[in-house]
Amino acid sequence: MRFYQLRRLWLLIPLLLILTPMSSASISVDQSPSLVIYTYDSLLADPGYAFDRAFEVYAGLPNGSVQVNYLSDTGTILSRAIAEKNNPVADILIGIDNVLVHQAREENILTPYIPDGAEQLIDGLVDDLASDYLLTPYDYGVIALWYLNQEFEGDLDTEEFSLDQLLTEEFRSQLIVQDPRLSSPGLGFLLTSIALYGDDSDGILEGNWQDFWRSLSQETAITSSWGDAITRLYAEEDRTMMVSYTSSPAYGNCLWEDDTTTAVLPTVDGVQYGWQQIEGIGLVNNAPHTDLAMDFIDWFISEELQEQIHLNQWVYPARDGISAPDCYNTSIDPSTITPLNSLLSPDTVEQQLDMWLTDWEVSWIEGPVSSNDGLPINWIAALLLIPILRRRNKV
Amino acid sequence: MKHSHYAILLPFLAFLGIFFYWPMTKILTIAFSAGPEQILAVISNPLTTRFFRFTLGQSILTVVGATLLGLPTGYLLSRHRLFGDKFIRAALTVPFLFPPLVLLLGFVLVSENFISPIFNTYSPFSYSGIVIAHILYNVSLITRITESGFAGESQGLHDLARTMGSGTWSRFRDISLPQVKPALISGLLLVFLFSFNSFAIVLILGEVRLQTLEVMIYAQSRLRFNIETAAILAILQLSINLVVIAVYTRTSRSTSSLELNTLQKPPTKSLYATLFTYVIALLTWIPAMAVIYYVINQQSISLAEFFSSDYNRYLGTSSLRVILNTLFIGFIVAITAVLLSLSIVVFSYLRREESVDRLLIPLILLPMGTSAVTTGFALLQTHGQFSVFSKIVLVYIIAAQLLIAIPFATRAVSSSWENVPKEILQVTDTMDVSQVDVLRNVIFPYLRTGIFVAFLFSLAISIGEFGATFYLIRGEWTTLSLAIERLFTSRSTVLPNMYASFLVLFTLLLFWIIERVGTLELKL
Incomplete structure (x- = not known):
């Protein structure tokens, strides 16, 4: 290509100048x-x-x-x-x-x-x-776990479901959660776990919320948004449960009369709890x-x-x-749910949220990464570089 | 010495002052006004140390991996005649120009459709996934840089060694390796720099578990609103980048050697060298080929989705407009980068500077050491306070991309300035011709190639830029890379591949033109 031919490229610029704003008019x-x-x-x-x-x-x-x-x-x-x-x-x-x-x-x-x-x-x-x-x-809405009935593998009694069940390998390997730093249902589920487990000394359930997340992070999938999560739920055979809302079953039921999905809330002593x-x-x-x-x-x-x-x-x-329309009949009646919000006062949430998110991040990465963060490989790689750098100095 | 010559540099200096030095000063102020305790707390935080180790570790692994694949390829390219010599050189250079989002999308596509079914547990969303993606991206850089390093070897030295009974390996070790070392080291440092500051690939493949400092700066400033923490991390990252760049400029200066009697290639074409280089080229091309293959396979859906308005809400605009935006911003960035780079040459001519090295540090080095996300973060912290910021955000997107393109553009233009025979300028000084005429008729012809390469390279950088644009974007100015990210996993699998294919084709076109007008130097 000769130089003068390339000059034609410049003609593109005024063309783009006209086209770019014009195309915005169309939206x-x-x-x-x-x-x-x-x-x-x-x-x-x-x-x-x-x-x-x-x-x-x-x-x-x-x-x-x-x-x-x-x-x-x-x-x-x-x-x-x-x-x-x-x-x-x-x-x-x-x-x-x-x-x-x-x-x-x-x-x-x-x-x-x-x-x-x-x-x-x-x-x-x-x-x-x-x-x-x-x-x-x-x-x-109330944050719940939502699953595909026919694909889900395992024993799940919706009347007596406990968050502890998620910690079994079978459950956590089917679960998708959302990053609480990015997604509001993801954050709602984090608060659900904090309200239910609390730290070692408080909470309705035994244990502590950070251990819960450390354990989950072993096999649970994480996405940045609710939209990503639902895509994976339907795209990946082995992911059959995600964090969503109690009303999520209504979606399929109302649009396609599909009643093959269920939402479940944690139950403690017969009381159904959920983060509103x-x-x-x-x-x-x-x-x-x-x-x-x-x-x-x-x-x-x-x-x-x-x-x-x-x-x-x-x-x-x-x-x-x-x-609610009739097709909401497959969803949990909101009046039967005890909101967890009363356990975490707005003041507590305001004061602790930043710390909770940091602790969550630490808990999440501490799981599998601690044994597989490449640290030994890093040092091996660094050792490999030393001779190259040292020899260069001698040259 | 006329001080008025500095007026030529005024637009360049003003640009850097407004869009780089002021914002960066602000970041420094935020970081240091946090006080030593807070700085120490951020640096010694377990998350910071963990992610710092990861940032460093994956960069080193990438360097090692890219060298293991790229060094032999560069060696074979320099030593052997290959079948389809020109083709393979081009095929080994282009992948470096592919936008990271294209590579990422293609890599995930291949992993999920071909690798995962074979190795059941393999996920690209892992440490190894990040390192492999980075290696694929950087092999071409090491290949081309070491190829030019090996190419300058002396035939005489090899002949002498051979007569003294020295074998192929010992000649490689004692003659070739020392010869290629400066080029190799500058290549290694560049690869280190690119992976150390990697954003898009780690943001998506790392999920929460693996974050580079770059991803941390984004998360702390944009998701957690911890501005001080983000500023401290940005300064930590900047300091390391500057050390690497300082070493780089020292080594890259010693790479040029003048050897008249360079090593001759054997007259026959080598089959095994051809095979090896083709395999490496194929590896680096797999992601790009995967996205194109996908689109061809889904042709009818692709076109329908491209013209559908269903995704306008997620993109902030239409698919067509996304393409126009990308090209529009690209052209503006490329033209401005060339004009600013030219001002350095004109300044050098007026001051009769032999080389522009003296100007490198303040004009190029510091912007080059500043990562894309930090650039966006710094612009938002300063210019973000003005009411016009959102209305003229396009200006800031262009400015941020310019800061990324300028080191490459000035390099291309200034190296062609160094080709201008200075004796001619001494002659024209004694003649009664105006400096404008000298610039136009004597110097400009030497610069033409450099200008075009600078223009096209800046265009390539701009259309693939992600970090800074992602940080600053507002409304309808979405570019192709951003659109790929936005629709990456959730809403549509067809459209991101379509956008990526467009980027691949456009990059190929740019590369083809670059090869026609000059050569692409994969260094700074």
Whole structure:
């Protein structure tokens, strides 16, 4: 190729300059949105309810006025909002739960707002999430273990299931958990274990939560998100159980009349325990479009949206009086569950969370890695390099 | 000596000041204002020591593995005529240009479909998986660097040794090895540097158990909001990188040797050398071939998914736009990298500098020692506070990628400056011609090749960049590497392979053009 021919490459640049922004028009991102929302990418996603378009219709706004930025997880929503807190871009954050609320409070990224219709919310949810309405609850679910009945191998009595059973090789080699640093159900399950086992001296069960994780890490698979976990659940023959919600069986049952999955909660002395995850919507401090953001939050707890929660979000709506569809009959009745949240007060969670996550990381890696972290190989490899380096010095 | 000459460097210096020195100063301030107790606590934390050992250990294993495969290959390439000589050289160079995400995806695909069914317990998500992926990535680097090291050997020395009864092995040990050593060591150091700072491969294959310092910096700053801890780890990583780079620049300076009577290759083509090099080339190509094979196999689904809008929510934009973004950012990075590198040459000419080495340390060495994630972290800690940050995040993505591409671009351009015969410049100095004319008519023709290589190499770096872009990305500016990561395991297996295939094809095209205009130097 001659030099002058290569000059044609430069012609690509103006072409790209034109094409790149043009292609964005096709995904209807308005250049000056009236409302900007940060949320996670699975919100109301399956089979899907276009809440942004629905709100535009409700509020009489032109198509594209609501811009939703879907981020991979709640941690990313928080870290972006924290990075922008002096000059906020987003008006609303959706998906911060009753654990991450502390981080949001500490970083002062949200401002309390009591929405119209707040009195319709289920008793207790507001207090358990944020009694000052820093976040308004829009749904709740209970963290459970969810498995494929026909593929699961082992003896599992749903009435008398104990977390201790997970520690057998048979169970833990079929289990998939989520990284609690990244995933909110993953974090919920970590808190379940902390509430149930506690340290050596406390907790409902014998033992301590760090030993529980050390043992699990031997064979249990870990994923960075709930989405990754469900992919592996259906893709890998030998992985048949994952951390999910008590309402997960409803998904297959409602969409395809598939009742071959079951959710199970730990039971101690006949009492079913579960960590209740309450998700909230919050108004960003100094949001650019505060008034519209308030209208959106009001609408988010209205009947119109809340009726979509069961069949698109697969957990329970925060608004009272919305009954679950019949196909939820394969799920554990939430009223029969004793929430573990009362064992770990919000203050304790706030103070200890960072330490718990560090301890969890240590426990998780201490399992198989301690015997296989390549340390002896490292030193052998280092010894191999010494002669090369020494000989070089002599040259 | 005119101080006004420094004005030429002003854009370069301003760029580094705004996008590198200020952010890095901030990271230093955060780290050191934590106080000695906190610094000690972070460094002596069991997680830090464990992951530090891992970071070091896997880098050393990668170096050893890449050398075991790359050194014999480089030796055979330099000593023998092979069947398809040009082809095999190209095939052994390209894998180094493949984006890490392509390699990762292909490696996982091969492991899960071919290796795991045979060795039941094998998982690529393991220590050995990380090391193998790193080795596959770096074999080509060692091969090409040692090949040029071996190529400069003296025919006379070998003849002399042979007449004194010296065998092939002892000649290899006593003549070839000392000859190749400086080149080999700079190769080893580069491989060490790349694996020590590895991000994408370890982030995905290491899960939670195995983390490099790079992954730790990301996790501490982005997932745990422990800014101080992340800053302390970043400084620890930077210090080690700088020591390695300092040794590297010392050794790489001694690699050039002038031997007129270099070793002659035997006239006949060697079958066993051909076989060996083809096997090594095939090994390094397996991941790329796997993704392309996958897409060809799933052709109809691939196209349907590519044009479907189902994934826009996860990508932040459409698949088409992801490709356009990648190219757009790549071209801007490449053009800017060339312009900034050229300013160094113009400065050197105006100041009549023989070599640009004097400028290397502040302009190139420090950015080169700073990892991709640290670059993103530092930019977010400083520029992130401005209200325009999110709106003009594209500028920061480009800046971060530029910081990564600049060492390579300046190397390519400045080495062609060193080819300009300085005697001609002495002659033009005595003539009545303007410096602009000299630059345009005398110097520029010598630089053309360097400029094109710098442009294309920067483009290749930009389209494959992951760490910094991943750290900074917002909304619709997703690039191909990021899109692969986003859809890696969960939502679609077809689309990531499709994106990776596009990256492979584009990299091949770039390489083909580079080979046409000049040669690609796999060093700095």
